[in-house]
Amino acid sequence: MKRFFFSLALLIGILSLSTFSSASAYVESEPTSTLNKYLQAVKDKNIEEIINNVQDDRYEDDKNLQKDEYMNQLNEQKLTNYEIIDSKVIDENNQQLNAVLTFENGEIVEILFSLEKNGGTWKVHVSLDSLEEEEDDFHIIQEGKEISTISPKAAALVSWSFSGRAGGSVFYSTDSFTIPGTTATLAGNQSHSYVSQGWPVSITYQVVKKHWYGDTVWGGITVKGSGSFSKKITGTGKMTGAKIKFKTANGNTTSMGYKGSGTLNK
Numbered sequence: 001m002k003r004f005f006f007s008l009a010l011l012i013g014i015l016s017l018s019t020f021s022s023a024s025a026y027v028e029s030e031p032t033s034t035l036n037k038y039l040q041a042v043k044d045k046n047i048e049e050i051i052n053n054v055q056d057d058r059y060e061d062d063k064n065l066q067k068d069e070y071m072n073q074l075n076e077q078k079l080t081n082y083e084i085i086d087s088k089v090i091d092e093n094n095q096q097l098n099a100v101l102t103f104e105n106g107e108i109v110e111i112l113f114s115l116e117k118n119g120g121t122w123k124v125h126v127s128l129d130s131l132e133e134e135e136d137d138f139h140i141i142q143e144g145k146e147i148s149t150i151s152p153k154a155a156a157l158v159s160w161s162f163s164g165r166a167g168g169s170v171f172y173s174t175d176s177f178t179i180p181g182t183t184a185t186l187a188g189n190q191s192h193s194y195v196s197q198g199w200p201v202s203i204t205y206q207v208v209k210k211h212w213y214g215d216t217v218w219g220g221i222t223v224k225g226s227g228s229f230s231k232k233i234t235g236t237g238k239m240t241g242a243k244i245k246f247k248t249a250n251g252n253t254t255s256m257g258y259k260g261s262g263t264l265n266k
Contacts, residue, residue, distance in 0.1 A: 029087070029095075030117075030122045031087065031095040031097060031115035031117075031122050032084060032087065032097065033122075034053055034115060034122040034123065034124065035084060035097050035099065035113055035115060035124060036084065037049065037053050038050060038053040038054060038124045039079070039082045039084075039099065039101075041053065042074065042079050042212060043079045043080070043081075043082065045071075045074050045075075047067055047070060047071060047074075050070060050212065051063065051066065051067065051070075053123055053124055054123055054124045054125075054126060054212075055116065055118070055123045055124070055125050055126070056126040057125075057126065057127050057128050058126065058128060058170075058210070058215075069210060070212050073210065073211055073212050074212065076241065077103050077104070077105065077107070077144075077211075078103060078104040079101060079102070079103055079104075080102050080103060080104050081101075081102040082099055082100065082101050082102065083099065083100045084097055084098070084099045085098050085099065085100055085110075086098050092117070093116060093117040093118075094114070094115070094116055094117070095114075095115045096112055096113065096114055096115070097112075097113045097115060098110060098111070098112055098113075099111055099113060100141065101213075103144055105144035105145045106142065106143075106144040106145050107140070107142060107143060107144025108140075108141040108142040108144075109138065109139065109140055109141060110138070110139040110141055111131070111137070111138060111213050111214070112136065112137040112138070113213070114126075114127070126212075126213065126214050127214075128170045128247075129214075130206060130208055130214070130215040130216070130217045130245065131213075131214040131215060131216050131217065132217060137214075138214070138216060156263040156264065156265050157177040157178070157179055157184065157263075157264045157265065157266060158173050158175050158176075158177045158243075158244060158263065158264050159175075159261075159262065159263045159264075160173045160174075160188075160244060160246075160260075160261060160262060160263075161260070161261040162246070162258070162259060162260055162261070163257070163258075163259035163260075164257055164258075164259065165246075165248050165256070165257070165258035165259070166248070166254045166255060166256060166258070167192075167248055167249060167250045167251035167253070167254055167255075167256035167258070168247075168248060168249070168250040168254070169247070169248050169258075170245065170246065170247045171245075171246050172208075172210070172243045172244065172245050172246070173243045173244040173245075173246075175243075176241050176242060176243050177242055177243075177264075178238070178239070178240045178241070178242065179207055179218055179235065179238065179239050179242050179264075179266075180238050180266070181235075181237070181238070181266065182234055182235055182236070182237055183232060183233070183234050183235070184207070184219075184232075184233055184235070184264055184265065184266055185230060185231070185232055185233075185264070185265045185266075186205055186221060186223075186229075186230070186231045186232075186233055186262065186264055187228075187229065187230040187231075187262055187263055187264075187265065188228070188229060188260055188261055188262015188263065189227060189228045189229065189260060189261060189262065190203050190223060190226065190227075190229070190258070190259070190260035190262075191226045191227070191258075191259055191260065192226075192248075192251070192256045192257050192258045192259065193255075193256065193257030194251065194252070194253075194256065194257070195226045199251055199252060199256075200224065200225075200249070200251075201224065201225055201226045201249075201258075202222060202223070202224045202225075202248075202249035203222070203223055203246060203247065203248050203249065203258065203260065204220060204221070204222045204223075204246070204247040204249075205220055205221055205222075205223065205233075205244060205245070205246060206218075206219070206220030206244070206245040206247075207219055207220060207233070207235060207239065207242050207243075207244060207245075207264070208220075208242065208243060208244075208245045209239055209240075209241055209242050209243070210241075210243060215245060217236075218235035218236055218237075218239045218242060219233045219234050219235030219236065220233060220245075221233045244264060246260075
């Protein structure tokens with residue numbers, strides 16, 4: 001009988017040791033750890049920790065603008081919970097991680113985050129590309145309660161004017177606005193410095209909302225050709241805090257000298 005109890009105790013000890021060894025063997029990957037730190041910093045509104053863990057191409061070297069806009073975004077929509085649900089290794093310096101984010105207003109979204117390793121350090125990479133639902137990098141799981149805003153009284157939701165823009169550049173309207181429905185009219189004119197040489201003119205216009213995780217899209221259109229235009233665009237419904245995002249097409253030289261002006265109207 002003593003031998004039986006001794007064998008049973010030994011078996012329990014081996015199983016316990018095996019379980020402990022398996023648990024202690026798990027080590028969180030560096031990309032996952034970085035994304036965890038980033039999302040927790042967003043949840044805590046720790047702006048310095050957020051900046052330390054992200055490379056956001058939309059701001060280049062303008063850290064002050066990045067901090068100001070991030071803080072406005074964090075205050076407007078508070079992250080209350082997050083869960084990293086899966087990951088995909090692209091190569092030794094690139095990984096993609098899916099995370100589900102829950103916000104205070106009840107909105108739940110799934111975001112595909114890109115993690116890149118540069119100089120031995122992993123960071124969340126926010127590119128100039130917009131987040132597109134059809135490309136599986138952004139999904140709305142649950143709509144949130146509408147955030148109350150004051151809609152503009154003027155017919156034009158926003159206006160813009162720019163010049164001297166390079167080919168392949170991305171930039172935004174200075175003013176933000178609320179777009180209340182699913183249709184709008186984009187009207188304006190566009191050109192560049194090489195029209196007389198027959199080089200094509202092309203600019204993509206998108207209505208987007210900037211977030212700390214990327215730009216979500218209401219709708220947009222690519223306008224080709226030099227001169228005046230008026231185009232109907234359709235979108236996904238009301239969007240607050242929106243901006244016009246411009247992307248000029250690449251030309252035969254980087255100094256294309258793109259210029260344009262216009263308005264977005266309801």
